[in-house]
Amino acid sequence: xxxxxxxxxxxxxxxxxxxxxxxxxxxxxxxxxxxxxxxxxxxxxxxxxxxxxxxxxxxxxxxxxxxxxxxxxxxxxxxxxxxxxxxxxxxxxxxxxxxxxxxxxxxxxxxxxxxxxxxxxxxxxxxxxxxxxxxxxxxxxxxxxxxxxxxxxxxxxxxxxxxxxxxxxxxxxxxxxxxxxxxxxxxxxxxxxxxxxxxxxxxxxxxxxxxxxxxxxxxxxxxxxxxxxxxxxxxxxxxxxxxxxxxxxxxxxxxxxxxxxxxxxxxxxxxxxxxxxxxxxxxxxxxxxxxxxxxxxxxxxxxxxxxxxxxxxxxxxxxxxxxxxxxxxxxxxxxxxxxxxxxxxxxxxxxxxxxxxxxxxxxxxxxxxxxxxxxxxxxx
Ligand SMILES: *Cc1c(COP(=O)(O)O)cnc(C)c1O
Numbered sequence: 001x002x003x004x005x006x007x008x009x010x011x012x013x014x015x016x017x018x019x020x021x022x023x024x025x026x027x028x029x030x031x032x033x034x035x036x037x038x039x040x041x042x043x044x045x046x047x048x049x050x051x052x053x054x055x056x057x058x059x060x061x062x063x064x065x066x067x068x069x070x071x072x073x074x075x076x077x078x079x080x081x082x083x084x085x086x087x088x089x090x091x092x093x094x095x096x097x098x099x100x101x102x103x104x105x106x107x108x109x110x111x112x113x114x115x116x117x118x119x120x121x122x123x124x125x126x127x128x129x130x131x132x133x134x135x136x137x138x139x140x141x142x143x144x145x146x147x148x149x150x151x152x153x154x155x156x157x158x159x160x161x162x163x164x165x166x167x168x169x170x171x172x173x174x175x176x177x178x179x180x181x182x183x184x185x186x187x188x189x190x191x192x193x194x195x196x197x198x199x200x201x202x203x204x205x206x207x208x209x210x211x212x213x214x215x216x217x218x219x220x221x222x223x224x225x226x227x228x229x230x231x232x233x234x235x236x237x238x239x240x241x242x243x244x245x246x247x248x249x250x251x252x253x254x255x256x257x258x259x260x261x262x263x264x265x266x267x268x269x270x271x272x273x274x275x276x277x278x279x280x281x282x283x284x285x286x287x288x289x290x291x292x293x294x295x296x297x298x299x300x301x302x303x304x305x306x307x308x309x310x311x312x313x314x315x316x317x318x319x320x321x322x323x324x325x326x327x328x329x330x331x332x333x334x335x336x337x338x339x340x341x342x343x344x345x346x347x348x349x350x351x352x353x354x355x356x357x358x359x360x361x362x363x364x365x366x367x368x369x370x371x372x373x374x375x376x377x378x379x380x
Contacts, residue, residue: 019034021034022339022340022341023339023340023341023360023361023363023364023367023368024341024342024360025340025341025342025343025353025354025355025356025360025364025368026341026342026355027170027171027194027215027317027342027346027353027355028170028193028194028212028214028215028220028355029214029219029220030214030215030216030355030357030359031357031359031360032218032269032359033269033272033358033359035272036265036268036269036272036359039268040054040261040264040265040268043264043268047063047067048063050063054067054260054261054264055260055261057260059254059257059258059260060254064260067260067263067264067267068089068252068253068254068263068264070267071089071263071264071266071267071270072087072089072267074266074267074270074271074274075087075224075266075267075270077270077274078197078201078270078273078274078278078279079197079201079203079226079279080200080201081201081203081226082203083229084228084229085203085226085227085228085229086225086226086227086229086232086249087224087225087226088224088225088227088245088248088249088253089222089223089224089225089253089258089259089262089263089266090222090223090224090225090248090253090258091221091222091223091256091258091259092221092222092223093212093213093214093220093221093222093223094120094191094193094210094211094212094223095123095127095212096223097124097191097210097223097225098123098124098126098127098128099127099128099130099131099243100243100245101128101162101164101189101208101210102127102128102131102132102134103131103235103237103239103243104235104236104239104243104244104245105161105162105231105235105236106128106131106132106133106161106162106236107132107161107236107237108132108236108237109133110132110133110159110160110161110236111132111133111134111135111157111159111160111161112128112132112133112134112135112160112161112162112163112164112186113135113137113156113157113160113162113163113164113182113183113186114128114134114135114136114137114163114164114165115136115137115138115140115148115149115154115163115165115180116136116138116139116140116141117138117140117145117148117149117165117166117169117172117174117176118140118145118166118169118170118171118172118174119169119170119171119172119346119348120166120169120170120171120191120193121140121164121165121166121169121191124164124166124191128164135157135160137154137155137156137157138153138154140172144307145169145171145172145174145307146172146174146307146308146309146312147174147308147309147311147312148169148174148175148176148177148312149176149180150311151178154180154181156180156181156182156183156186157183158183158184159183159185160182160183160186161186161187162182162186162187162188162189162207162208163180163182163183163186163187163188163189164189164190164191165179165180165188165189165190165191166190166191166193167179167190167191167192167195168192168193168194168195168198168314168316168317169194169314169317170193170194170215170314170317170355171317171319171346171348171349171353172307172308172317172319172349173306173307173308173313173314173317173318173319173353174307174308174309174312174313174314175195175312175313175314175315176312177311177312179202179205179206181205187207187208187228187231188205188206188207188208189206189207189208189209189210190206190208190209190210191210191211192209192210192211193210193211193212193215194215194216194314194316194317194355194357195216195314195315195316196209196211196215196216196217196224197216197217197270197273197279197282197358198216198282198283198286198315198316198357198358199279199282199283199286199315200279200280200283201279203226207227207228207231208225208226208227208228208231209225209226209227210223210224210225210226211223211224213262213265213266215355215357216269216357216358216359217265217266217269217270218262218265218266218268218269219259219261219262219265221259221262222258222259222262222263222266224266225245225248227245227249231245232245232246232249233246234246241255242255242256273358282358283315285358285362286315286316286356286358287315288362288365289315289356289360289362289364289365290313290314290315290316290318290356290365292362292365292366292368292369293318293354293356293365293368293369293372294306294313294318295369296368296369296370296372296373296376297318297320297372299373300372300373300376300380301376301380302323303322303323303327303376303379303380304320304321304322304323304372304376305320305321305322305323306318306319306320307319307320307321307349307351316355316356316357317353317354317355317356318353318354318356319345319349319351319352319353320351320352320353320354321350321351321352322351322352325350327375327379328351328352330375330379331343331352331375332344332352334371334375335368335371338367338371339367340364340367340368340371342355343368354368
């Protein structure tokens with residue numbers, strides 16, 4: 001339901017978008033650019049004049065072959081991804097990778113390092129432990145998940161196979177300032193589900209990256225994998241084909257009937273990013289949005305409180321609380337009336353979370369900042 005048309009309560013902040021759409025702060029599935037949705041709407045009815053929509057054409061046909069190639073090309077172009085890496089579009093979300101990664105690479109008797117920096121890494125650790133030995137080399141819970149490890153704090157395990165980390169912790173709103181350094185001989189695996197393409201991509205030292213679609217790239221139910229080609233070998237144990245990266249790569253992401261709509265949507269989204277000016281521009285916007293909201297929180301003199309310590313503050317997910325929890329219900333109501341939707345925090349954290357991925361207009365952050373300031377002034 002759109003709240004944007006209910007123009008009352010706070011006249012200064014009521015600014016519905018002309019489209020009738022709300023400023024949607026959902027953590028995922030998240031808002032998409034109107035232009036992208038309109039393109040997809042067209043493609044649903046008729047994919048490039050063929051008389052059939054994107055949902056209706058064969059994943060083996062010539063047209064889809066071309067669409068998939070375009071999606072991969074656009075994705076590679078945005079991230080400047082070299083041919084040293086394969087790009088795979090896999091069914092199921094990032095959560096599937098929590099099991100698939102160790103199943104393929106963590107041999108019996110070997111171990112892998114997993115710093116726990118939030119809800120998603122806790123789940124990755126739990127699933128990893130179903131497969132093999134996981135060294136929990138950082139316990140973010142000891143720090144209230146308010147920051148990630150500082151340089152020199154992380155003790156990696158000699159002989160470990162890989163180090164898995166989550167570069168942006170969607171739920172707690174923290175990020176790594178620099179990637180961790182795995183143990184000598186170990187490689188780095190990154191869950192980039194919520195910060196992929198929010199800034200220029202640095203794959204240096206990273207052998208395996210994965211990101212689910214629904215935050216910055218397109219629909220849920222699929223995951224993009226960027227994997228160094230030298231990792232595309234038969235897995236360390238016998239596995240069914242759908243759980244093997246090497247088999248997915250060999251079949252060019254069409255081992256079965258894949259999520260064709262999502263594969264196309266990622267391409268349309270990446271073309272949009274390129275038209276906007278690429279990742280330098282995406283980073284500039286993310287910084288502008290987060291600066292706007294964080295300034296309003298900071299200048300409220302403790303009325304609002306950000307969860308993350310400033311050094312670890314995510315640019316795309318801002319978790320904050322009201323010093324007086326009683327204010328939160330009223331805030332959600334007023335925010336909704338101002339056309340600001342989906343600001344509730346995750347069930348693990350409570351409070352408010354503003355998720356502002358690439359498709360969030362800077363104007364959305366400006367309106368949120370204004371509502372935060374106005375609310376604090378009236379209720380403080
Ligand atoms: C959303 C998210 C996931 C889970 O993605 P699913 O598609 O729901 O499996 C994993 N990791 C991070 C960092 C996320 O933000």
